[in-house]
Amino acid sequence: MRGSVNARIQKSLKKDTDDLWWTIDDTEKEITFELHIKSTGWIALGISPDENSGGVKGADIVVGWVESSSKVCLQGRYAIRNSRPILDNATQDWFLLRGHEKDGWAAIQCKRLLSTCDSMNVPIKSGTNDLIFAYGLTDLDSNRPDMNIAYHDTHRNSRMIPLRSYVDPPSEDKFSRLDTFEFRLNNSAVPSTNTTYHCKIYKAPTGYPIKRYAIAHTILIDPKNVNLVHHLNLYESGPMTTLHGDRLSDGLCDEIADEIKFCSSNFATVWAVDSDAIFRRLFSADCRDSSWIRFYLGNELRKYDFGISVWTKFIRNNTATQYFFNSEKYDFNYQYENRLLKSIKLYPGDSVATRCIYNTISKDKITLGCERTRDEMCLHMFTYYPRMNDFYACLAVNYDSVWSAMMNKTALVVATI
Numbered sequence: 001m002r003g004s005v006n007a008r009i010q011k012s013l014k015k016d017t018d019d020l021w022w023t024i025d026d027t028e029k030e031i032t033f034e035l036h037i038k039s040t041g042w043i044a045l046g047i048s049p050d051e052n053s054g055g056v057k058g059a060d061i062v063v064g065w066v067e068s069s070s071k072v073c074l075q076g077r078y079a080i081r082n083s084r085p086i087l088d089n090a091t092q093d094w095f096l097l098r099g100h101e102k103d104g105w106a107a108i109q110c111k112r113l114l115s116t117c118d119s120m121n122v123p124i125k126s127g128t129n130d131l132i133f134a135y136g137l138t139d140l141d142s143n144r145p146d147m148n149i150a151y152h153d154t155h156r157n158s159r160m161i162p163l164r165s166y167v168d169p170p171s172e173d174k175f176s177r178l179d180t181f182e183f184r185l186n187n188s189a190v191p192s193t194n195t196t197y198h199c200k201i202y203k204a205p206t207g208y209p210i211k212r213y214a215i216a217h218t219i220l221i222d223p224k225n226v227n228l229v230h231h232l233n234l235y236e237s238g239p240m241t242t243l244h245g246d247r248l249s250d251g252l253c254d255e256i257a258d259e260i261k262f263c264s265s266n267f268a269t270v271w272a273v274d275s276d277a278i279f280r281r282l283f284s285a286d287c288r289d290s291s292w293i294r295f296y297l298g299n300e301l302r303k304y305d306f307g308i309s310v311w312t313k314f315i316r317n318n319t320a321t322q323y324f325f326n327s328e329k330y331d332f333n334y335q336y337e338n339r340l341l342k343s344i345k346l347y348p349g350d351s352v353a354t355r356c357i358y359n360t361i362s363k364d365k366i367t368l369g370c371e372r373t374r375d376e377m378c379l380h381m382f383t384y385y386p387r388m389n390d391f392y393a394c395l396a397v398n399y400d401s402v403w404s405a406m407m408n409k410t411a412l413v414v415a416t417i
Contacts, residue, residue: 018133018157020045024114024164031124031163032097033062034109039155041065041136043106046079047122048130048158059132060122061085062094064108065139072099073140074110078120088120106135114164124163132158165339175216175296181205183234184292188250190228192287197253199260201243208297215298219271222291229291231272237263269293270381315351324382346384354380 021034037043046061061077074096077085093116097109115123134156183202190196221229241262249259315321324340358376360367367376 020131020133022163029114030111031114032109032111034107035064035133036105036107037133037135038105039135039137040101040104040106041138042140043108043135044077044133046085046132046134047124048132049122055082056085056132057082058122059085060120061132062108062110062112063140064096064099064106064110066099066101066106066108067139070100072096072108074099074108075140076120088118090120091116091118093118093121126164127162128160129163130158130160131163132156170216172218178215178299179212179297180294181297182292182294185222185290186250187288187290190225190287190289191252198251198289199253199256200250201237201248201260201263203243203248212297212299214295216296217269218294219269220292220294221271222289225287225289225291228287229273229289231270232291232293233270234268234293235264236266236268267381315353316347316349320353352382 017038019036021036022031024031033045035043035045042063042065044061044063046056046059048055049058056079059079061079063075063077064073066072074094076088076092076094078088079085094110094112097111099106099108101107112121115121115125136155183200185198185200188198188200190198219232221232249256253260324344356376358367369376
């Protein structure tokens, strides 16, 4: 079923069984949800508190179902502990808008305030929100005074989503009539090691009679390798890059480090695994990858082609003024783009600071900072406009000699802070 709410954003919570639409009204400070689950029984959506990381304890839960008479029912519930959530009869904070069943699916649309000041409601804050969802195989019995909800068994899951700042990508159909070009790995071998970085240099296409802008792109991970590819970075080469004829380097990054060292400063785009893909390092003999990036070329130039300067901001006059993004909760397996609620004008002299907090209490070995999946990285990448054509990198780096000595290595290592 397609969502009927005028929702700006849609997200598949669990493939082929659970879909969620939502939209936020900043004026009314409320959020509208429409939950679709493949069941003809009760369905439930919950907001888990920060301290419980997707668990039911302390969760603010809405339960809905459609009776055989087509009557739509909605309840607000609260989970005191990891057990059956109780009815929230103190205040009415969830409001039913509509609901129906069709082709074995149930759909419930409802709304609530972003913050209700009710101790049994979890506020929907900026940053990430832990959502839990579950369903039963039968409706609740409205003739029972307590209308006790049956245990959902294994029909449950959770997702971490930035509800107030999620960037919902447009459908590819929007760009179907545009010219495209692709950068593709060509059946590249994937060694049976814990972590592999493969680097390949591409030449941007030429031969267009007029200047063209790449206005959109999509990342296409080789379907047979969704459990292998963890992240993919595309860089633009800097002015010091020199290519040797038509020979474009292609191989393990460590083996061609000298040839690519001036090509890895200015990010063009980045993709990282999110919770739509289950990431596991499952090796097989003769594993090869052909993931690629497709760019769509617009037919009209944008007005910001002559920009020669840019402003940046996090800290101004040695004082933290505001967060671009403040996520009290973070999930390694869910990387996403964060959209600012309002554009921010930035000025020379402003500075950027990113803080990452780690918890290694469960480990008995040292944790290193690195881009391997078993290590920890702290990277926060930003998109700005208008573009500065002579701006290729803004980095703080450790001197190679110092870093190599500390790591007892002689290979070139550049650590971006």
